[in-house]
Amino acid sequence: MKKALDLILPHVSKPARYTGGEYNAVTKELPGDGIRVALVFPDVYEIGMSNLGVRILYHILNRRPDTAAERVFAPWVDMEAEMRRHRMPLFSLESHTPLKEFDIIGFSLGYELTYTNVLNVLDLAGIPVTSSERDENCPLVIAGGCCTVNPEPMADFIDAFVIGEGEEVINEIVDVYKHLKKGSRQNLLRELARVDGVYVPSLYSVSYNENGTIDKVSPLEDGIPSRIRKRLVCNLDSAEYLVAPVMPFIETVHDRIPLEVMRGCTRGCRFCQAGMIYRPVRERSYEKLLELAEVLVKSTGYDEIALLSLSTSDYSRIEDLVRELTARYEPQRIGLSLPSIRADANCVELAHEIQKVRKAGLTLAPEAGTQRMRDVINKNVTEEDLLDAVEAAFRCGWRRVKLYFMVGLPGETDEDIVGIAKLASKVVNIGRKMGFRPAVNISVACLVPKSHTPFQWRAQDTVEEMERKQSLLRQNLRDRCISLSWHDPRISQLEAILARGDRRLAKAILLAWQKGCKFDAWDEHLKFATWMDSIREVGLDPAFYANRYRTYDEVLPWDHIDCGVSKKFLAQEDHRADLGETTPDCRTGRCIGCGMQGMLRRHHQSTQVVANVPCVAETA
Amino acid sequence: MYRVLLKLRKGEEVKYLSHRDVIRAFEAALRRAGISVAYSTGFNPRPRMSFGSALGVGVTSDDERIMVELSCPEHASHITEQLNAVMPTGMAILSAEEVPAEVKSPISALNASEFRVILRSDGCTPEGVKAVVEELLAAAEIKVARERQGRASEVNIRPGILEIRVSPGTESTVLVDVCLKTTETGGTRIQDFIKALEEQTNGLVVESVHRIRQYHAEDT
Numbered sequence: 001m002k003k004a005l006d007l008i009l010p011h012v013s014k015p016a017r018y019t020g021g022e023y024n025a026v027t028k029e030l031p032g033d034g035i036r037v038a039l040v041f042p043d044v045y046e047i048g049m050s051n052l053g054v055r056i057l058y059h060i061l062n063r064r065p066d067t068a069a070e071r072v073f074a075p076w077v078d079m080e081a082e083m084r085r086h087r088m089p090l091f092s093l094e095s096h097t098p099l100k101e102f103d104i105i106g107f108s109l110g111y112e113l114t115y116t117n118v119l120n121v122l123d124l125a126g127i128p129v130t131s132s133e134r135d136e137n138c139p140l141v142i143a144g145g146c147c148t149v150n151p152e153p154m155a156d157f158i159d160a161f162v163i164g165e166g167e168e169v170i171n172e173i174v175d176v177y178k179h180l181k182k183g184s185r186q187n188l189l190r191e192l193a194r195v196d197g198v199y200v201p202s203l204y205s206v207s208y209n210e211n212g213t214i215d216k217v218s219p220l221e222d223g224i225p226s227r228i229r230k231r232l233v234c235n236l237d238s239a240e241y242l243v244a245p246v247m248p249f250i251e252t253v254h255d256r257i258p259l260e261v262m263r264g265c266t267r268g269c270r271f272c273q274a275g276m277i278y279r280p281v282r283e284r285s286y287e288k289l290l291e292l293a294e295v296l297v298k299s300t301g302y303d304e305i306a307l308l309s310l311s312t313s314d315y316s317r318i319e320d321l322v323r324e325l326t327a328r329y330e331p332q333r334i335g336l337s338l339p340s341i342r343a344d345a346n347c348v349e350l351a352h353e354i355q356k357v358r359k360a361g362l363t364l365a366p367e368a369g370t371q372r373m374r375d376v377i378n379k380n381v382t383e384e385d386l387l388d389a390v391e392a393a394f395r396c397g398w399r400r401v402k403l404y405f406m407v408g409l410p411g412e413t414d415e416d417i418v419g420i421a422k423l424a425s426k427v428v429n430i431g432r433k434m435g436f437r438p439a440v441n442i443s444v445a446c447l448v449p450k451s452h453t454p455f456q457w458r459a460q461d462t463v464e465e466m467e468r469k470q471s472l473l474r475q476n477l478r479d480r481c482i483s484l485s486w487h488d489p490r491i492s493q494l495e496a497i498l499a500r501g502d503r504r505l506a507k508a509i510l511l512a513w514q515k516g517c518k519f520d521a522w523d524e525h526l527k528f529a530t531w532m533d534s535i536r537e538v539g540l541d542p543a544f545y546a547n548r549y550r551t552y553d554e555v556l557p558w559d560h561i562d563c564g565v566s567k568k569f570l571a572q573e574d575h576r577a578d579l580g581e582t583t584p585d586c587r588t589g590r591c592i593g594c595g596m597q598g599m600l601r602r603h604h605q606s607t608q609v610v611a612n613v614p615c616v617a618e619t620a
Numbered sequence: 621m622y623r624v625l626l627k628l629r630k631g632e633e634v635k636y637l638s639h640r641d642v643i644r645a646f647e648a649a650l651r652r653a654g655i656s657v658a659y660s661t662g663f664n665p666r667p668r669m670s671f672g673s674a675l676g677v678g679v680t681s682d683d684e685r686i687m688v689e690l691s692c693p694e695h696a697s698h699i700t701e702q703l704n705a706v707m708p709t710g711m712a713i714l715s716a717e718e719v720p721a722e723v724k725s726p727i728s729a730l731n732a733s734e735f736r737v738i739l740r741s742d743g744c745t746p747e748g749v750k751a752v753v754e755e756l757l758a759a760a761e762i763k764v765a766r767e768r769q770g771r772a773s774e775v776n777i778r779p780g781i782l783e784i785r786v787s788p789g790t791e792s793t794v795l796v797d798v799c800l801k802t803t804e805t806g807g808t809r810i811q812d813f814i815k816a817l818e819e820q821t822n823g824l825v826v827e828s829v830h831r832i833r834q835y836h837a838e839d840t
């Protein structure tokens with residue numbers, strides 16, 4: 001394999017993507033009955049190596065003496081062409097073993113637009129892409145990550161999905177596999193389906209109504225759960241975390257120590273899937289975080305620690321943590337970063353506080369241009385908060401701010417679009433008053449209604465409508481201090497189709513891939529027309545998935561996936577969006593009845609822990 | 621100010637790293653080793669280091685030079701030991717020496733490199749390669765096409781060639797040892813030299829390219 005690679009690698013871009021051998025990479029000898037797991041991130045190395053979930057699972061699996069986990073990424077198109085030309089099968093980075101020789105292949109599904117890459121990876125490995133074509137001689141193909149809360153579009157390709165957090169269930173899956181690998185594939189799948197949080201799509205049948213909606217989803221056998229409850233790790237302090245993550249040689253998206261301070265968010269933004277599916281909020285203790293930071297600083301040599309979570313400024317001891325980490329690591333020139341902060345003055349000052357080692361840009365996310373719209377999406381940030389935040393930023397020395405917005409929100413009017421331009425002008429004026437011309441970058445995304453959110457029933461704007469709003473905004477942005485960047489509406493449309501698709505879409509994914517679709521998230525590779533044709537060719541309508549308003553009583557393709565937040569709560573929140581009513585954060589107020597309490601109670605009963613736990617995990 | 625001059629190996633395992641990647645990997649190793657490097661001042665402080673001429677992707681080396689400025693004195697032998705304990709496989713410090721502050725950076729004096737190119741003998745013979753080399757050396761100009769960021773240009777690599785020796789290697793290899801100038805202007809890149817060689821010989825297969833040493837050549 002090495003010799004063969006030497007023939008290929010001089011002719012591809014960034015060859016170090018494919019060599020492995022990074023510091024902290026694990027190569028190990030396995031006992032004869034050892035289990036080999038390939039962790040596949042279906043995009044290029046630089047993106048995949050920045051994924052925290054994959055890195056945690058790599059660590060957990062490699063801790064087991066009976067298991068070796070190795071990494072695989074999607075080869076870039078130039079490498080793929082060389083591999084196909086030389087008939088070289090896709091291989092792992094650690095031992096350069098062909099993917100086909102692994103026991104288990106685990107895909108990380110974090111973004112719907114990598115689905116065609118999953119098929120391409122399997123094909124490059126010489127493994128049949130559909131589950132039904134695979135037998136005992138093929139690896140078991142599983143998938144986890146946030147996309148699996150609606151696994152249906154990938155049901156034909158993945159043998160078993162993991163719903164929820166993987167730290168514990170990954171070990172259970174390996175144990176079941178080890179026990180049953182000599183038996184039939186069917187028997188293995190049946191046993192996996194009994195593991196909490198594991199969904200085996202081939203053991204369920206889906207029937208449809210005449211209008212194309214789902215009639216029902218039901219298990220084909222007894223003993224298979226009719227609803228699959230997501231897995232969650234109750235205590236982050238005792239959960240496994242990174243100890244010595246692999247240090248990429250080449251630059252990746254995030255070259256820094258990922259220090260996950262908490263999981264979950266109770267802000268309740270109505271468009272945000274992560275905010276719904278990662279409930280409840282669980283914090284790592286201050287002491288544990290300091291301990292992890294020390295271990296990771298020593299083992300990696302990174303010069304930055306990123307405090308990660310969905311809303312890091314909500315961490316209860318954030319100021320203490322920042323102060324202590326700064327005191328410890330500033331002398332060593334190790335910087336801190338807060339990738340997600342709230343748009344208010346206190347948070348901006350905190351962000352400024354940590355910039356002692358290195359200066360970074362500042363990004364704030366008001367999400368919508370008018371107060372009415374921010375209330376619709378329950379983004380509890382006022383214009384005053386935002387302008388105060390910007391003033392604080394300018395006072396602290398920033399001259400450039402980036403503002404995130406979204407269009408296509410429920411009930412949005414042209415006035416709301418123009419509101420984005422007006423708000424941006426106000427931001428510029430703050431700088432002007434202080435005597436300089438700030439650079440304001442506006443980044444606009446299109447709403448992608450996602451499963452398990454209050455907006456899961458909503459129609460997405462058509463591509464034409466999104467483009468119209470785009471030019472409307474552009475016309476209203478006359479200030480040279482303001483620059484505008486816009487997500488490709490076609491990518492958002494495809495994302496919306498796949499995110500709320502049912503398992504009939506699998507045929508369209510297969511066809512689109514056969515017609516050459518891959519790296520769909522990359523502007524230069526997206527073949528939008530091919531995608532739409534493929535969907536129609538298998539007898540489906542893109543608008544049925546993207547632009548259709550669903551009713552509350554419709555059976556949704558993901559209703560059998562239980563993420564803890566109840567459908568009743570989501571409907572209630574969706575209704576409040578219509579009324580423009582906000583819902584307070586339950587962390588500071590009373591319980592809003594999202595349904596997590598019920599899941600936690602069941603969770604604790606099944607693990608023999610006393611019931612009646614608070615929804616927001618208490619911190620030390 | 622305390623300075624150490626290090627000699628680094630870039631081995632087979634890491635040969636596909638770019639010059640930048642090697643620097644990044646070295647910097648991370650310095651931090652893991654807990655060696656206190658002096659930093660530049662300014663908006664974005666950087667460790668104070670300097671390197672010899674950049675080595676191309678795919679090329680190994682036994683003589684990459686790095687000059688590191690330290691914020692407190694450390695023994696050269698200690699640094700070697702500390703760094704080698706935390707280096708990625710394929711990278712190693714081969715030697716280290718303390719450089720007095722008054723001495724001009726020895727790296728800036730390096731203006732030439734000796735490379736060993738190993739060719740597979742099923743694509744050529746030592747005699748054949750010798751003939752090609754003699755022809756190349758006899759020419760007043762050797763033009764090689766180059767493409768940088770999509771723009772094509774042509775360079776004359778003849779002035780940058782100092783010396784070439786061809787010898788039989790093992791049964792299956794032919795060795796080409798070549799000394800090239802590595803100055804900013806008038807230097808020749810080993811990749812361009814190999815390209816010139818390939819253009820003159822059909823079916824040439826390059827097995828490996830290795831930098832043996834960097835040195836100071838007079839009158840360049």
